Amino acid sequence: MLFKNTIVRCASAPRTLQAEEDPGQRAVAMPLLTRFRHTRATTVGLCERLEAEDFVVQSMPDASPAKWHLAHTAWFFEEFLLGHFRSDYQCFEPRYGLLFNSYYKGVGQAFTRAERGLLSRPTVRDVMDYRQHVDSAMEELLARRGDDAEMQRLAELGCHHEQQHQELLLTDIKHAFSLNPLRPAYQDQRPPSLATAAMPLRFAEFAGGVVPVGHAGSEFSFDNETPRHQVLLQPFALGKRLVTNAEYRDFVTAGGYRDPAHWLADGWAVVESAAAGDSLSQMFGDVWEWTQSPYSPYPRFKSWSGRIAEYNGKFMANQFVLRGGSCVTPRNHIRATYRNFFPPNARWQFAGLRLAKDC
Numbered sequence: 001m002l003f004k005n006t007i008v009r010c011a012s013a014p015r016t017l018q019a020e021e022d023p024g025q026r027a028v029a030m031p032l033l034t035r036f037r038h039t040r041a042t043t044v045g046l047c048e049r050l051e052a053e054d055f056v057v058q059s060m061p062d063a064s065p066a067k068w069h070l071a072h073t074a075w076f077f078e079e080f081l082l083g084h085f086r087s088d089y090q091c092f093e094p095r096y097g098l099l100f101n102s103y104y105k106g107v108g109q110a111f112t113r114a115e116r117g118l119l120s121r122p123t124v125r126d127v128m129d130y131r132q133h134v135d136s137a138m139e140e141l142l143a144r145r146g147d148d149a150e151m152q153r154l155a156e157l158g159c160h161h162e163q164q165h166q167e168l169l170l171t172d173i174k175h176a177f178s179l180n181p182l183r184p185a186y187q188d189q190r191p192p193s194l195a196t197a198a199m200p201l202r203f204a205e206f207a208g209g210v211v212p213v214g215h216a217g218s219e220f221s222f223d224n225e226t227p228r229h230q231v232l233l234q235p236f237a238l239g240k241r242l243v244t245n246a247e248y249r250d251f252v253t254a255g256g257y258r259d260p261a262h263w264l265a266d267g268w269a270v271v272e273s274a275a276a277g278d279s280l281s282q283m284f285g286d287v288w289e290w291t292q293s294p295y296s297p298y299p300r301f302k303s304w305s306g307r308i309a310e311y312n313g314k315f316m317a318n319q320f321v322l323r324g325g326s327c328v329t330p331r332n333h334i335r336a337t338y339r340n341f342f343p344p345n346a347r348w349q350f351a352g353l354r355l356a357k358d359c
């Protein structure tokens with residue numbers, strides 16, 4: 001165990017890996033400094049179960065080493081806040097920008113994503129020192145410039161960005177462990193048997209109509225959740241629960257992969273409107289639910305301005321939207337309007353299926 005301050009739930013429910021506290025329910029009242037500290041400590045806490053070798057492994061090009069996630073989230077605060085709002089900021093190591101910039105072409109070069117696992121240096125200890133350096137500088141910035149709206153906006157974004165990487169850190173470790181014949185486990189506790197958990201699969205019908213989609217209100221959202229707009233839905237029905245692993249196994253063994261008829265299903269898109277009711281279960285925090293909605297901009301979408309404009313908009317091609325959050329998504333990071341996105345061949349997240357049909 002390299003680090004302390006773990007804030008990990010150890011219950012046996014599917015949400016075993018999520019952060020213990022639920023600051024999102026209190027986000028409006030929580031001072032930004034408190035939220036910043038909580039977010040940063042949670043990331044380190046998630047690593048307490050890792051051993052030194054786990055921090056460096058990169059099991060595939062889409063996954064990143066835990067060490068990289070730790071450093072990249074620090075770099076985000078350094079690049080987009082400290083370097084901009086503090087003229088006296090002393091950069092921890094200028095060369096880190098090359099290593100820990102993910103994809104922001106507007107701020108400089110980025111190291112090859114698929115080769116992040118080759119970076120044995122800086123060491124984990126170096127990266128933790130880097131995080132502490134950034135934390136100290138950020139705390140001073142938040143104290144000095146707490147009334148600066150733009151700084152607040154970016155600091156809030158930095159916390160949400162770090163929460164995204166908390167989930168990625170866990171799913172990337174999951175993938176790495178899954179390739180190891182010794183079957184290492186992130187935690188010893190197993191969820192209780194799911195043999196009796198699934199209720200009979202029934203559908204809930206929805207009338208459709210013109211429904212609002214997208215984020216509204218003053219609380220944080222990513223730019224890809226806006227603007228709120230109207231969508232016309234034809235009558236539809238959704239499975240009241242998710243498809244179970246056993247059902248999916250039955251589908252495969254029955255030849256489902258060999259029958260193209262099953263891969264031409266009509267699209268269903270707007271879980272968001274259905275999520276407003278209470279007729280469906282497992283809508284949030286179990287697995288990300290694939291939709292057949294292309295990840296594309298909402299009508300009249302505008303990306304954020306400035307150097308952060310690359311955050312979401314440039315990925316709006318050849319990917320599909322996933323909804324609902326998974327068992328490793330920080331709980332206060334989950335909301336109905338959140339649009340996660342992956343290419344259809346991405347399989348290493350906690351993702352699943354819900355049946356849908358026209359009425």
Ligand SMILES: [Fe+2]
Nearest residue numbers: 072102161165
């Ligand atoms: Fe990132």
